[in-house]
Amino acid sequence: MNIGFDKWIIVITVTTAALLQTIDSSIVNVTLNQMMGNLGASLGDISWVVTGYAAASAIMITMSGWLSAKLGRRNYFAASIILFTIASVFCGLSTNVWELVFFRVVQGIGGGGLLTTAQAILIQTFPKEDLGLANAIFGMGVIIGPSIGPTLGGYITDHLSWSWVFYINIPFGILATFLAFSYIKEPAEPIPAGKMDWFALILLVMGVGGLQIILEKGHEKDWFDSSFIVMMSVIAVVGLIGFIWRQLNVKIPMLDLKLLANRQFAVANLFNFILGFGLFASVFIIPVFCQTILGFTASQTGLLMMPGSILTGFMMLIVGVVMRKNFMSPIWYAAIGFAMFVAFCFDLSGLSLSTGPDDFFWPLMIRGIGMGLIFIPLMTITVADLEPAKMAQGSALSSMVRQLGGTFGTAIMTTYISTRTVFHTNRLGDNLSIYNPISTERLKQYTALFMSKGDALVTATEKAYKMLYGTVVRQAMVLTYADTFLVIGAFFLVCLPLLLLFSGKKIEAGEHTEMVME
Missing domain, CATH: 1.20.1250.20 (MFS general substrate transporter like domains)
Structure with missing residues (x-):
């Protein structure tokens, strides 16, 4: 097997980005109690720190294929890392819970584009005979991230403050951004992308965002005994059905x-x-x-x-x-x-x-x-x-x-x-x-x-x-x-x-x- 230096750097780059996203999806969970105390938030309020990130990430995952084609795979990947890193800074600097929730949503917008674009970059970079090994290294970030997140979060909570669960993203984000612009190349053949379908985007936010909120908050709200969950269910069903119909009937779909x-x-x-x-x-x-x-x-x-x-x-x-x-x-x-x-x-x-x-x-x-x-x-x-x-x-x-x-x-x-x-x-x-x-x-x-x-x-x-x-x-x-x-x-x-x-x-x-x- 002869894999060049540049290709190994690309593996390291996309794996670092995968770790940023997967660790951050779980590291926050063990710091919620400290956040509640420092920000004066209730349990219901602080739970939106998790829900907002998950919903934004799910929506951006759905859009990432279209955005890669529209902006260029490398540009979108690097922009996602930059947005994720900047949002991490402002999450750590937040002084109230709703400010934190807002920047977690922004962080989710950046994080949602990392995993899918990273995998597409690997497929583009490596021949099929070497792709299994490259995917294996990348997969370590996807699988290990959710497992080490609570450990890292617990250690940081015990020895520092909750803000540092966000600040630790900064050096890795800077490194990944530099490597992305230096080593990742655009596909040889441009991928066609249509104009932004704003109607489809609205339906996507309604459908995937609503479904994510239902699944994250359903237990807390006692499921369909809650008028909020019933309302979100109607929004999600209308959004999902409308989005599927729209994607099947346009020439160049978002998904x-x-x-x-x-x-x-x-x-x-x-x-x-x-x-x-x-x-x-x-x-x-x-x-x-x-x-x-x-x-x-x-x-x-x-x-x-x-x-x-x-x-x-x-x-x-x-x-x-x-x-x-x-x-x-x-x-x-x-x-x-x-x-x-x-x-x-x-x-x-x-x-x-x-x-x-x-x-x-x-x-x-x-x-x-x-x-x-x-x-x-x-x-x-x-x-x-x-x-x-x-x-x-x-x-x-x-x-x-x-x-x-x-x-x-x-x-x-x-x-x-x-x-x-x-x-x-x-x-x-x-x-x-x-x-x-x-x-x-x-x-x-x-x-x-x-x-x-x-x-x-x-x-x-x-x-x-x-x-x-x-x-x-x-x-x-x-x-x-x-x-x-x-x-x-x-x-x-x-x-x-x-x-x-x-x-x-x-x-x-x-x-x-x-x-x-x-």
């Missing part, structure tokens, strides 16, 4: 949905959605469980997840090299990876209050290997049939689908955890009775404990009941998180046979072409 007529591309995006669902849902569930139930700090939780994330990066490199040898179709790598993700979920479905860091180690290592086996083959399969001029549009569509999968996964699992906790709490609470000797004995022990600390009998009894109820709720949450991993594992298991939809298609796994699933 080329006709690419989905390609069976391989359509099936690959189904699995991009599944991948996003599992990746983001598991990244969300494990830190919440460790910190709320087991009492881990943000830094401890991040360190817990770090080995598996590092292993994912190494596996991507290995898979990228091995795929060039054409030992087997990329589909088989993905199938093994999905099977390992199922094993990871089923292993963690046995969680208990005695679960410790050692109990997470091997399941997370299995997950790390599985994600490494899935990501690179899936990226290869997604773009294998696309013409070079369609690469940017295809990357934008697949990135949007993967992000929506992650948003759906997080929203669905949040709702499931909430409702399932109530179920287990009620079921366990049925055993709390004066006729149950175990609960009666435990109540006596708690009452005696509080009386030994000087409380009167009435006060001690009241505290004992609260403590007993808290124990029940905690155990109910453990059962709920165990059920959640079981549900995710079952979801992946059911989806695994859908890989047969690739049967009969030809996919390049390097320099040669072979039949999939032969």
Whole structure:
């Protein structure tokens, strides 16, 4: 393999940009409490710091293919980095919550163009025999970013202030901008781009932005019991249907949905959605469980997840090299990876209050290997049939689908955890009775404990009941998180046979072409 210096610099550039975007999508979550205190914001207000970024990013991901063609791929990529970096400065300097929300939206506008344009640049730069390795290095930023974000955010929160979760972007943004202008070149053949379709843009903001807000805020607002969620649902449905109709009926669309007529591309995006669902849902569930139930700090939780994330990066490199040898179709790598993700979920479905860091180690290592086996083959399969001029549009569509999968996964699992906790709490609470000797004995022990600390009998009894109820709720949450991993594992298991939809298609796994699933 002979990859020139300039090409390696391009890999480093786009990977740095990917890390900026993916880390920033998760690093803020662990600093929200400090932001609330310093900015005098409520939980509902501060949550828009996350929601605003996610919604703006989702919209820009959808538009990135068209903007790359309109402005030039290098120019749009560099402009996205510059906007992201400048917005990071103003986020750190914000003096009230709504100022911060505004600049997070601006940051999301910049961040949304990074991942999809970066992938299109790699496809443009590398020949197919080397693309797997290049995608592997780039994929490390996509996969590792969400995992190290909470660790980095927790460390910064503990030792500095919340502003520094934004300031750390500045040197990397400057470096990535310099490298982008110095080494990235425009495609040899210009990609046609029509005029700005303002009507389509309005429909896009309504549809994708509304859907993102629904998924981010639905649980907090109690879903369709909230008039706000109902209103946003109507806006999202009208926007999405209108946007799809518009894109199918204009000569040069903002997002080329006709690419989905390609069976391989359509099936690959189904699995991009599944991948996003599992990746983001598991990244969300494990830190919440460790910190709320087991009492881990943000830094401890991040360190817990770090080995598996590092292993994912190494596996991507290995898979990228091995795929060039054409030992087997990329589909088989993905199938093994999905099977390992199922094993990871089923292993963690046995969680208990005695679960410790050692109990997470091997399941997370299995997950790390599985994600490494899935990501690179899936990226290869997604773009294998696309013409070079369609690469940017295809990357934008697949990135949007993967992000929506992650948003759906997080929203669905949040709702499931909430409702399932109530179920287990009620079921366990049925055993709390004066006729149950175990609960009666435990109540006596708690009452005696509080009386030994000087409380009167009435006060001690009241505290004992609260403590007993808290124990029940905690155990109910453990059962709920165990059920959640079981549900995710079952979801992946059911989806695994859908890989047969690739049967009969030809996919390049390097320099040669072979039949999939032969």
